Every structure is written in C-alpha cells, then in structure tokens.
C-alpha cells in the first residue's frame with residue numbers, strides 16, 4: 073500500500089524538496105494534496121507535473137486562475153484557509169507534511185492531529201506557539217508527530233529504540249549562520265542580501281534570517297522541548313559551523329549518540345515520510361576525509377540576543393513563546409523589507425515580551441488573540 077501524502081506549503085523550500093522525494097519513490101508514495109499561499113503559477117505547474125487529486129490555494133483571490141488552468145485535469149481545486157483546515161481533517165491522505173511557514177501553519181496541523189493523523193512537522197512555529205496544546209492533542213487522539221527539522225530528525229533518529237527516561241540531555245547544533253564571529257558594531261549595518269547568504273543551507277527567506285540571528289536555534293529549543301517531552305535544563309545548544317553533526321543525545325549512562333550527514337533537507341524529509349522504514353537513495357554521501365576538522369564553540373548570546381530571548385521565553389512558559397514568535401515574524405518581515413535593522417529586531421522582540429500580558433495556562437483561543445495582539449504591538453514599533 074502506497075502512503076497518500078498531503079504537502080502543505082508545496083511551493084516553498086521544504087515543499088519543493090518533498091516533491092522531489094515523493095517523485096523519486098513513486099513505489100512508496102502517491103500525492104493527494106498540494107497547497108500554496110499565493111504562488112498560483114508554481115502551484116499550477118506542480119499540479120500538472122505531479123498530478124495530486126486536490127490542490128488548495130489559500131489566497132482566495134487566486135482561485136479562478138488556478139481553477140481555470142486546471143480545468144480538464146481532473147484535479148479538485150479549493151481556496152481559503154477553511155479548505156486547508158477541512159482537508160487536513162479529512163480521510164483523503166495518510167501523512168501530512170506541514171511545511172507552511174509561521175503561525176499560519178498552526179490551524180491545519182491542529183486539524184490533522186485532532187483526527188489522529190500522522191504529521192511530518194517542518195513548521196516549528198506550531199510547537200513554539202502552542203506546544204502544550206499540540207502535545208496534548210497528539211496523546212489524546214493517538215496522533216503522531218514526526219520531526220522534519222534536521223536537528224529534531226537527528227534527535228529522533230538517536231532515540232528510536234531507546235527506553236523512555238533514557239535521555240539525560242540533548243545538544244542542538246547550530247551552524248552560526250553567515251555572521252558567525254561577528255560583533256554588534258558590524259551587525260548594526262548588515263542588510264538582507266548578506267543575511268540571506270547562509271553558508272550551509274538553502275532555505276526559505278524567513279528561516280534564513282532566523283538562522284542569521286540565531287532565533288532559529290531558540291525556536292528549535294522550544295520545538296525540542298515539546299517534541300521530546302524534555303525539561304528546559306535538558307536542552308543545550310552548541311555552534312558547529314560545518315553542519316555535519318545534526319544534533320546529539322546524551323543518555324543517562326553518559327553515552328552520547330550523534331546523527332551525521334551532509335546538510336541536505338531531503339534526508340530528514342524522506343526519513344519522516346517513510347518512517348519507520350529507511351529508504352535507499354542516491355543522495356551525496358558524507359566522507360570523513362573531506363571534513364578533517366569538525367569544530368564546536370559556545371554561542372555568543374550577548375551579540376545574538378535572540379537566542380537568549382528565546383531561552384528566557386522557554387523558561388517563562390505560558391504565552392511567552394507565542395509572543396516571541398509573533399514579534400519575530402513581524403520583525404523578520406520588516407527586516408526583509410529594509411524597514412528595521414538587524415539588531416533592532418531583538419529590541420522589538422524584547423519590548424513585546426515585556427509589554428504583552430503574561431498568561432500562565434493559555435487556551436488555543438488565548439494563543440490566537442496573543443498572536444494578533446503581539447503582531448499589532450510589534451508593528452507599532454516599526455516606522
């Protein structure tokens with residue numbers, strides 16, 4: 073039986089790589105749903121090439137364009153966020169790859185988990201915003217959440233087969249991004265073109281800026297906490313510029329496992345889609361002789377304050393990570409439009425964390441309202 077796959081966010085960096093994986097393993101997977109926000113042209117191209125049964129364009133103003141282009145192709149076309157949610161909760165697929173970027177990915181992932189589905193999760197913001205509620209849904213509905221983020225895939229691969237309670241701590245590796253070793257007097261002037269040049273990974277714009285500011289690693293600490301049911305103290309970060317070790321787990325007996333490979337998101341995507349099986353492929357192999365030195369150093373959280381702010385939000389709990397995420401989405405968007413400076417992003421996030429009222433045990437609706445409120449507040453700091 074082939075696995076029927078829904079790719080939410082198929083036009084993005086993760087989405088397009090997932091299509092390559094699915095195409096390379098037509099014996100294992102068949103495509104059921106593709107979704108895009110506003111890139112109608114690419115969605116139409118993908119639909120004609122990969123032949124899913126359904127597509128969703130969440131920007132409703134593009135519905136006619138997509139529907140006209142696919143008329144006669146026997147592909148059902150839907151539009152709007154409600155369709156994303158309805159199809160995520162439907163029986164039409166077996167595994168949903170959540171590869172929408174940002175808070176926008178939360179509602180469809182929740183709809184899938186409420187139906188006890190298997191979700192391959194790339195959208196880390198879902199767990200940052202509402203990790204407690206998402207984890208409760210997973211256990212209540214016997215759903216599965218399989219990580220796609222390379223660090224979390226690494227940890228997942230290290231703990232497969234280990235007993236519950238065997239983990240002492242995890243160590244998330246960070247590449248350090250394009251500004252590794254730089255200080256504030258340099259960072260004050262950096263612009264988006266430079267920040268978008270990641271040394272090891274090619275990714276969507278938002279996560280690339282998050283990697284440059286180390287917010288990505290902060291979001292990943294919170295993501296790991298909920299995925300693996302860890303205490304805050306069990307989560308460490310180390311800068312490893314080569315991005316060969318994707319993360320490590322230390323067990324209670326002191327033994328440490330690391331998962332390694334060349335930086336290529338297709339591997340964690342394939343692992344998540346095919347889990348629990350490992351599937352042969354022709355990806356380029358890592359060789360030790362090409363990497364004679366793998367280096368490790370502490371992160372400079374005085375310069376890259378976003379990582380410190382994220383850690384603080386994780387320890388504070390409640391709606392603090394939701395505030396952090398919403399403020400970050402606004403400032404990253406503004407940085408990409410040259411409206412705020414690189415270092416100013418942390419100032420605005422910090423102000424939002426100070427000003428938005430703390431809620432210790434938020435409901436899902438509290439998170440939705442908190443996201444809206446924080447976005448408005450963060451926007452008010454931007455000229």
Ligand code: NAD
Pocket residue numbers: 080081082083084085086087107108109110111130170171172173174176194195196197220221222273274275276277278279337
């Ligand atoms: P991207 O910007 O390249 O693609 C985002 C996708 O989401 C697109 O298909 C877009 O149409 C869709 N989208 C955007 N806004 C939407 C909205 N409001 N409603 C519905 N759909 C919307 O992003 P990406 O780099 O592929 O990242 C996707 C997610 O995966 C992010 O959460 C990111 O943190 C995570 N992730 C990405 C990588 C990577 O290598 N790119 C690695 C690890 C984790």
Ligand code: MG
Pocket residue numbers: 221222223292
């Ligand atoms: Mg990652």
